[in-house]
Amino acid sequence: MATVAREDGVHSQERKPRGCEHYDRGCLLKAPCCDKLYTCRLCHDNNEDHQLDRFKVKEVQCINCEKIQHAQQTCEDCSTLFGEYYCSICHLFDKDKKQYHCENCGICSFLLYNFIYIPTFNI
Numbered sequence: 001m002a003t004v005a006r007e008d009g010v011h012s013q014e015r016k017p018r019g020c021e022h023y024d025r026g027c028l029l030k031a032p033c034c035d036k037l038y039t040c041r042l043c044h045d046n047n048e049d050h051q052l053d054r055f056k057v058k059e060v061q062c063i064n065c066e067k068i069q070h071a072q073q074t075c076e077d078c079s080t081l082f083g084e085y086y087c088s089i090c091h092l093f094d095k096d097k098k099q100y101h102c103e104n105c106g107i108c109s110f111l112l113y114n115f116i117y118i119p120t121f122n123i
Helices: 041-047
Strands: 002-004 027-030 059-062 068-070 085-087 092-094
Touching: none
Parallel strands: none
Antiparallel strands: 002 085, 027 059, 059 068, 085 092
16 A cells, blocks of 8 residues: 655655656656656656556666566665655655645645545436
């Protein structure tokens, strides 16, 4: 499920750009549909003629050491934090914005964090 962590103690004067305009992350997603690397599904969808299914992502590439590996919160080689928040279902890597994975909606959200989910039924 979802995991939250903090990156502590590592400070450098020059920091590589992380992520894209949509997300702050330390990895690229390997799109299973076309085997191309993109920072996020939105960047993928804006550049391709098909959509990336976030639930089918299995691999990521570290932006520091460039190792392709199983999707997880930190790099298995250099320990780069891919995202303070990571959801293993949606494969969302980002800053900790108090997101959570909503089992009812099936995706991660932060907009409805303090609200009660009320299902609607077609009657």
